[in-house]
Structure formats: C-alpha cells, structure tokens
Amino acid sequence: MRFLSIVGNSFGCSASGERLVSAARDGDLQEAKALLEYNPRLARYSTFGVRNSPLHYSAAQGHHEIVSLLLESGVDINLRNYRGQTALMQACQHGHWEVVQTLVLFRANIHRADYLNGGTALHLAALNGHSRCIRLLLADYIPSIPDLWNILRKRSNREESISEFDEGALCQVINRPADGGITALHMAALNGHVETLQLLLDLGASLSEVTVEDGTTIDLIGAGSTPLHYAACGGNAQCCQILIARGACLAAENANGWTPLMVARSWHRGWLEEILSTQPEVQSRTISSSYLSLPLMSIVKIARECGWRNNDSLPTCQDPCVVCLERKCTVAAEGCDHEFCTKCALYLCSMNSSSTVSQCPLGSIACPLCRNGIVSFVKLPGTKPLVKEIARTSLSLSFCTCSGEGPEPTSLTTPFYKPDFHCSRISPLGSSFRSLSCQRFSSVKLNSSLCMGAPDTSPSLVPCTVDRNLRNHLARCSRSGLRRSASHSESRRSWFSALNQYVATGSGC
Secondary structure, X not given: OHHHHHHHHHHHHHHHHHHHHHHHHHOOHHXXXXXXXXXXXXXXXXXXXXXXXXXXXXXXXXXXXXXXXXXXXXXOOOOOOOOOOOHXXXXXXXXXXXXXXXXXXXXXXXXXXXXXXXXXXXXXXXXXXXXXXXXXXXXXXXXXXXXXXXXXXXXXXXXXXXXXXXXXXXXXXXXXXXXXXXXXXHHHHHOOOHHHHHHHHHOOOXXXXXXXXXXXXXXXXXXXXXXXXXXXXXXXXXXXXXXXXXXXXXXXXXXXXXXXXXXXXXXXXXXXXXXXXXXXXXXXXXXXXXXXXXXHHHHHHHHHHHOOOOOOOOOOOOOEOOOOOOOEOOEEXXXXXXXXXXXXXXXXXXHOOOOOOOOOOXXXXXXXXXXXXXXXXXXXXXXXXXXXXXXXXXXXXXXXXEEOXXXXXXXXXXXXXXXXXXXXXXXXXXXXXXXXXXXXXXXXXXXXHHOOOOOOOOOOOOOOOOOHHHHHHHHHHHHHXXXXXXXXXXXHHHHHHHHHHHHHHHXXX
C-alpha cells in the first residue's frame, strides 16, 4: 500500500507539473498562482528529455509576470535545459525585454554559455538583433556618468580613475567569443542588424577580433575572419559602411587569403563591391546607437534595493507618479529633478530611445516632462529599502513550538486578539503546507503544550480525540482552501470557523 501511495503521489506531481508548464507557456497567471499555492515545489519541475522548466517556457513566451511569480517561489534563476540554456538566454533569443529586465533585476547570470556552441545571452540577442535586451544585459557595466562615451572613445584627457567603471570588464563581456571565436559583433554583422551593430561598437566591441579554427563549428568563410568579413557575407551595405567608418581594415585577409571584397564576390554580393573596394579618404560622421542608456545602472541599483513592483498607491496619495498616476514617487531625475516611481523610471530607461538633443550627453534619456536629458536617477529621501519576506505559498498548517512573547504576526488578517506568545515554525520536509502563526482566540486560552502536531500525521493544532465528523470537516475546508483560489476568502472563513470549533471542542481533552 505504501508503494502504491508513493507511485500515486509521483503521478500526481507529474500531472501538476505539466499543468504548471502549460500555464507558463500559455500565460495563465491565475492557474500558475493556484498551482504554486498548492505546491511551491512545482516551480522546480522540468519536462522529460528537453528539461525545460516552467521558467524556461514563460521566458521564451514573454510572460514576465509568471517569470516574477516563479522566481519569488524559489526556483533557480540560472536553471539549464538539456542544451545548457537558461531562461535569460531564451528571453534574449526571442527579444522579450520585459522578461530580461525582470531576470536582470533578480541578478541572473549573464555569463553562462550553452552546451551547443558556447554562446551567451549576449550572443543570442545580437544574433537576432534585440538591442533593447543588450542594453539591459549590460546595465551593471555602464555607469551613469555624463562623459562615459568620451572615455570609451579615448577622447578624454581625464587622468583620474572612475571607481564605478571597469572598462576592462565591459570589453571582456562585449568581446567574449563563442565556439570558433565568433563574437556578438560578428553575429550582428552577419545578420545585418544595424542598430545592434552600432550599439556594440559604441560599447567598445573590437573590430579586430577574428574567428579561429574549431572543429565543433561550421565556418563557411574561413578562420581569421573579422566582423567586416561577416558583414560582407551577410550582404548588408549599411553594416559594411558603419564598420569601415569605425576603422575596419579592407585589406584584412582570413586563413583562406580572402579579403572582405573577395568574400562578397564569393557569396554574390555584387552591390558591395564599390563599398569594399576603396578606403574612403575622409572618415564619414558615424551615428551613435539610439539604444544607449546612461541612467539604467542607477535605476537598476535603486530597484534592487528598494523594490520596483510594490504598489504603494493609496486612494489619498498626495504626490503620485505623473506617468502612471498609481504609485508614489520614489526616485528623481538628476538635473531636472522631476520625480517618478521606480517602475516607470525602469520602463523609461529600458524601453525608450536615448535623447537626440545636441545639448544633452550622449546616451541620456529624454525626460517625458521637460525633454531634458536624464543621465542618472537618485533615491528620494523617504524611500525605504526593501524588506525581504518569506513568500507565502498556500493556506495550511505546519508544526510550531511556542515560547515566550513575540511580535504580532501580520501575515494573516484574522478576527483574533493580539497574541502574547511567539511560534517558531518547523515545517516537515515532505510537506507542501505553509506555516500558520498560532494566535490567541477570543474565547479559548491556548496552552503551548497543545501546539505540537505529530510529524507522521496530517498537521493539526491539538492532538486530542474529538468528534471524527468535525475533524473531517476541518480537513475538507483545508483542502478546499488549497484547490479553489477563486473563492479563497470564503474557504478561509470556513476553515477558521471549523478551526475555532475544533479547538473549543478539544480544550477539555
């Protein structure tokens, strides 16, 4: 019988896991919440064979709210599938920048490489031309300082070092090669993604990085190829012009002895012959990417410290954010001092293109109120750091030991009086139940000796013999509270009513 019970539980968990996978793939937030409330461990479920977790499916489909829900349920943010891809890689591959924003704020590892070709999330974003995702991936490497781009282009005479800017670390991330020595710039050039090419060059991507001989990759151009070779193979004239204007060498030869012009001819890109045949005498003016975002690092730091999704909105809010009119202002733009909530400031830096006003620093974001360039955000004096709380997952009981006086629990709103004792919760390993604070009832004095349940039985407050029908009614109410998220409040009231009756009946045992 015990074996049959174990098998039945495994089948049940598998079915629930598949339901969570379907909810994550289809964007059914309510279904995902109900399943995770029933069993938080379902967040770690992975499909057979490909080993895609619900986090992978929700990230690949762009359901950022479900991604946040899964991360708060304790799932490993860097979980890999059978190809070694993380949720961040799949979000970058499909261009879901809101998912990328959420994963970056939860500190996802951007340096992980997949097992197939050694590509990172940056390679996948560049391969598909998702410049907004690249902007978010590199948020921790680009400081919010006005003259950053002069420093990157070696046109500044400043000798003092900037402690918050590690140019070497940024260049290492930008120029990291995948298998065969292919960089993100190679991929953007090959596929003709002009905006991504400009952004990578502005961030310090190297024009002289060449591919290498590698038996694990198929190289149709040859080892020793530069990004200009790949742009000639791709056939995008604008990419070739930008690379040449930035200083790419037209005479560079790869291992096959081919120049970029020869590559263009071999791939029948006749329209590139004039561009690749003669080096321009005068360097043309290069246009910078509109996806530069200087204030992103400052707002990401504030969001991690103080939160960004909490709704501090009140009906009587005196000073709401002028963008959403729902949440109170938590940050201010340096320079113009206009105030916003953290979430709107995040979206402003992640979504909009940078300011094109000539007086503003390159990479600044235009303020939606005064159109001045925003370089960084600062935290308002009244903004408090985020207090991390243990996520509550389901309405049920666990075992507790009571000792002394403690603070009033604020996790559940109940009609009980303030307790004068504290419960240290001990949850059994195999239990999917949530801890519940022991509180004083209005008509019953609860002794601490009655607060320990038996680990090998269903969780209960008092181990006394009471009417079996009443105990069964209590169990049914508890199960209904787990299964019916739509009528959660009615189930909770029914559950507490039965609980009150249960304790009152067992007080004389």
